[in-house]
Amino acid sequence: MNALPPLLLALLLIATAAAAAAAAAANIEAYPNIAKVGDCSVSDGGEGLKPIRREVYDGGRIIDISHRLTSDMPSWGLEDGLGQFLRLAASMKNGSLANNSEMKLPTHTGTHVDAPGHVYDHYFDAGFDVDTLDLAVLNGPALLVDVPKDKNLTAEVMESLHIPKGVRRVLFRTLNTDRRLMYKKEFDTSYVGFMRDGAKWLVENTDIKLVGIDYLSVAAYDDLIPSHLVFLESREIILVEGLKLEDVPAGVYTVHCLPLRLLGAEGSPIRCILIK
Numbered sequence: 001m002n003a004l005p006p007l008l009l010a011l012l013l014i015a016t017a018a019a020a021a022a023a024a025a026a027n028i029e030a031y032p033n034i035a036k037v038g039d040c041s042v043s044d045g046g047e048g049l050k051p052i053r054r055e056v057y058d059g060g061r062i063i064d065i066s067h068r069l070t071s072d073m074p075s076w077g078l079e080d081g082l083g084q085f086l087r088l089a090a091s092m093k094n095g096s097l098a099n100n101s102e103m104k105l106p107t108h109t110g111t112h113v114d115a116p117g118h119v120y121d122h123y124f125d126a127g128f129d130v131d132t133l134d135l136a137v138l139n140g141p142a143l144l145v146d147v148p149k150d151k152n153l154t155a156e157v158m159e160s161l162h163i164p165k166g167v168r169r170v171l172f173r174t175l176n177t178d179r180r181l182m183y184k185k186e187f188d189t190s191y192v193g194f195m196r197d198g199a200k201w202l203v204e205n206t207d208i209k210l211v212g213i214d215y216l217s218v219a220a221y222d223d224l225i226p227s228h229l230v231f232l233e234s235r236e237i238i239l240v241e242g243l244k245l246e247d248v249p250a251g252v253y254t255v256h257c258l259p260l261r262l263l264g265a266e267g268s269p270i271r272c273i274l275i276k
């Protein structure tokens, strides 16, 4: 979620010529200044030069559960999606030695992580940012579970899942995945998430330290702040939001999630993968 004034992040990407050309060919709308240059320049790199975009690697052993960042993806509270977030600040076509893109986007964009400072101002002031998150929690054995599709995540629902003690990382697949909400550009408040009592039940009755979910917030819209407060109070639980969980069988995997080391940021885009 992104209820706080969005902390905007501007990062300079030094892209290789090949990567930038590939990005330009595949996602012209992210580079509107390129589109104006004309299609012929895009194919200048050579006909048939086409990158492979994958959801799984190594014959399915590695599964990418992060969403691709696109201008059409949903963004908290917005009707028209994320919008343009990439800009080619220096271009070889305009005489630069290399192509250099800049990006500007809310830190809670796409697949992302929340740090304790997100909903606790004193934690924010004390520096509990994404750089302080425990990589041992963000990486390790994880359970992908399907939850009942007709309810938000209440205490009753949590109890019904019978998640064994000792399980430290759980990715909850909900109706959000079936509704393909992460592919709809309009932000939808009717997504499924944790109600306060569900969060409390999980904190008090399980050993879960990584909570993953398939839309922009682990907390249902109606319990937005209360559920976040329950999860983040101890500063031991890490919330990973906006996961891409379709086409993955439920079960046990090893999860790897790596946020950017953004000093002072209470959220960060994150790359998450599952390994069979």
Ligand SMILES: *[C@@H]1O[C@H](CO)[C@@H](O)[C@H](O)[C@H]1NC(C)=O
Pocket: 017, 018, 020, 021, 024, 034, 041, 042, 044, 045, 088, 091, 092, 093, 098, 099
């Ligand atoms: C980046 O540089 C290459 C030259 O190596 C060029 O072919 C390509 O069109 C450039 N990409 C952009 C987006 O300007």
Ligand SMILES: *[C@@H]1O[C@H](CO)[C@@H](O)[C@H](O)[C@H]1NC(C)=O
Pocket: 033, 034, 036, 037, 088, 089, 090, 091, 093, 094
């Ligand atoms: C190159 O420069 C021209 C003129 O300043 C500008 O209109 C164009 O958008 C630039 N193209 C890129 C790819 O930056």
Ligand SMILES: *[C@@H]1O[C@H](CO)[C@@H](O)[C@H](O)[C@H]1NC(C)=O
Pocket: 149, 150, 151, 152, 175, 189, 190, 191, 192, 193, 220, 221, 222, 223
């Ligand atoms: C979950 O809660 C949201 C409000 O936060 C509501 O709009 C939605 O209908 C609920 N979903 C289900 C499946 O009950």
